[in-house]
Amino acid sequence: MKKYTFIILASSFLMACGGDPEPVEDNTITEAIDEVLTPERAEKAQQVFRTVPSPMETASIFENAGASFNASVLNPVENVNKYSTNVQMAINFGIYGADLSYANIFDQSQASMLYMNCSKKMADGLGVTAAFNGETLERMEKNMNNRDSLMLIINDAFWVADGYLKENGQDNLSALIIAGGWIEGLYLGAQSLNKENPDKELMQKIAEQKHSINNLLALLGTYNDKDVAKMALKLTDIKTAFDKIEEEEAEATVSEEAVPTIGGGSTLKYEPATILEIAATVKKVRNELIK
């Protein structure tokens, strides 16, 4: 039996779907341990890959935590003409994609249109003209006031781009798109923090991105590419700030409700100063990327 793990590139954004699934038997169990692989053996026996939340999910998390929309913190539209190399375009495709997701989550149709055009320009520059073709743009315009449909279309466009790059041996650019999108998503959330009196829930959501940076660095570590390595180096600064957050582990449990809740897991401990430091570091890295 072949046992392996596979990389999941969080290439894009949210979708809404239709159809009613069949009910499933509840098979919640809390006693057994997977005997095949302990964590140490799993790491040793195979590569373990991780996923990174999409910018749309990150935007949704921060929106729920009370973040507000602020168009002035987005990557300025006029910057779009600055990016000429594939690496710059890939990173900023991720960044503009995150801005597009953020605008869409906050129902900002005008900003969504602007950032869709920026995303198109980056995609076209990378040779992925199919991602935002005439038909896609028409569908976007028609659904500009329907957030769920727009999510579906945006997601589709980024899937097309991701698929194209992978099929053409440019996985490294896919990785840079993911990294750019994740950094921008975190940056936008962190920009909602009030430095004098930071909101507790927002700080918590920023702290929880500690899991994601570890996943992202692990993901980038699987590439043998100098530009991906450069990106990983930039992310290391952010990780250093996140490392100041302490983690306390408790045994995971599953409740027996209609919709079970997984309890336990990790509790994060931090000072507000640590979160502000993370916000400042993310801002510095992000501003270097959009130059």
Next chain:
Amino acid sequence: MSLLNKIATISLVILVSTLFSVDAQAQCKGFTKKHCLPTLNPFIHNGQLTSAQFNPGDSADVEMTFNAGKEYRILVCSQDMIGKVQFKVLDKTRKVLYKSDENTVNPFWDFKVANTQQLIVQIIVPKGEEKNSITRLTPSGCVSLLVGFKK
């Protein structure tokens, strides 16, 4: 066989394998969009495209972060030819928190997390028949892992 012929043959095999792999990847994406995404309703897809070609007996671990305060659906969806693909949800210590029913086609699980945490979704393809008795080919099929959330 001359060296030139050998090189040509090897190149052709590599080219055909690559084209097949690219084609399989595109087909898998199409299958996921058409047959799997609708089953996530009423959850919002988290945007991650997670699909690959599997053979009988294969398994895969996918490590994901789940955020506190959201309700999630994990769905594993697969093509008929590789049987009823199942999944387990494990915590960091690989303690099994959930195991899908082995008789369910395209199983899913709805749950919440009290604290934001990393979980492992383990995908298991049943062993089944390793090779088709007529063609002697090992069947392979698309398996997709999809995660949806409610706000």
